[in-house]
Every structure is written in C-alpha cells, then in structure tokens.
Amino acid sequence: GEDVEQSLFLSVREGDSSVINCTYTDSSSTYLYWYKQEPGAGLQLLTYIFSNMDMKQDQRLTVLLNKKDKHLSLRIADTQTGDSAIYFCAEVPITSGTYKYIFGTGTRLKVLA
C-alpha cells in the first residue's frame, strides 16, 4: 500500500535531542523530505535527502536514511520550544511520473521547558 508511517506524538525536554522516525514505501523515490507545520500555518520544507545518500546534516538537523529498511529519521539537536510543531515526512516515487507527494501522518513534537 501507499502508506508512509510515523508515530503521532513525541515529547522532549528543552535542550535534549529529538528523533522523529518514518518508514516509507517506495525504494524508487528520488528525494525524501521533512516538512514542518507550525500552528495555523501551511507546511514548510525543513530539509530533504537524495536517495543515494545515507546522511545529511544541516546545522541542528541530521537526516539518516536506511534504504534497506526504508527508514528515514530526523534528529533535532538542542531542541528548543520554537521547534514545537508537526513534522511530516514525504516521498515522491519516481513511478508516479507526476511528482505526486505521499505524506506521512505527521508527528506532533512537544518541547517541554
């Protein structure tokens, strides 16, 4: 099926690291994405990884990709209250031909002061 799976909730203390996990469906996906949605807003691209990479680091964000297990994770170092949001992973299978995005259910991250 076309299900991108994430856990629904994650709660961490300010200053700790957060790890948000995702399993995706199609190994042909060229890009895998993480989007952030703040309250009352649309989604914004946080970072992405090309499928021939294992890891990508961008300041406090680290993306790890395990193609064998179709597992994607997003690590946020030194999590801040401003990181509280919903995080969506997404894939775009090449087989779709039209760049049809498939989104996960979203993980709601709550950062406790």
Next chain:
Amino acid sequence: DVKVTQSSRYLVKRTGEKVFLECVQDMDHENMFWYRQDPGLGLRLIYFSYDVKMKEKGDIPEGYSVSREKKERFSLILESASTNQTSMYLCASTSLQGNTEAFFGQGTRLTVV
C-alpha cells in the same frame, strides 16, 4: 518571495451549499495539489493537476471536483458540502525541476454546519 495563496483562512458553510476554494501560485509551477488534513490522518491527496486543464484524482476525490483554467490558479469545488468535509484544506505547488520542493498555502479551515 515565492507564494501560494489560498483565498480564505476560515470558511463556514451550510450543508448542501456549493463551495469554492481558490488557490493561486506565482512561481509558474506546473503541478498543483489539493490536500485535506485531519488529525491522525496526515495529508490526504484529493486531486492534483500537472498542466492547465489537466487533472487527476488523488486518494479521496469523492465529493470534490477541481478546475484549472489558468496555470497559476487551481480551484477545489465541493459540489454539495457535507459535515464530513469539515477539515483543513491545503493547496500546494511544485515545479518539475530541481528537488521538486512543494510550496504550501496557509490553509483554509472549512466548517460545514
């Protein structure tokens, strides 16, 4: 600054009304999408369009139709609104070039009473 603009942030409509949700992008993107977002279900694709006057059904097209008469505008139509269409509606656009980042509007929260 790139922009996807949805015509309304909040709408309240009565059961049986015909409802139009408008979305405009200024990036000359080929692809445009309509999603609905419900708690625990993530983003579900209603319809997408990859060119003017072209459209394809997404995962949940029932009760909806779309119109794309101009490249920059993609309209979602609820022919006869029902209470189970109360939701957050998100419009997005992507280019066929580069990393195919999706740009989202701010969302329209529709309540059908």
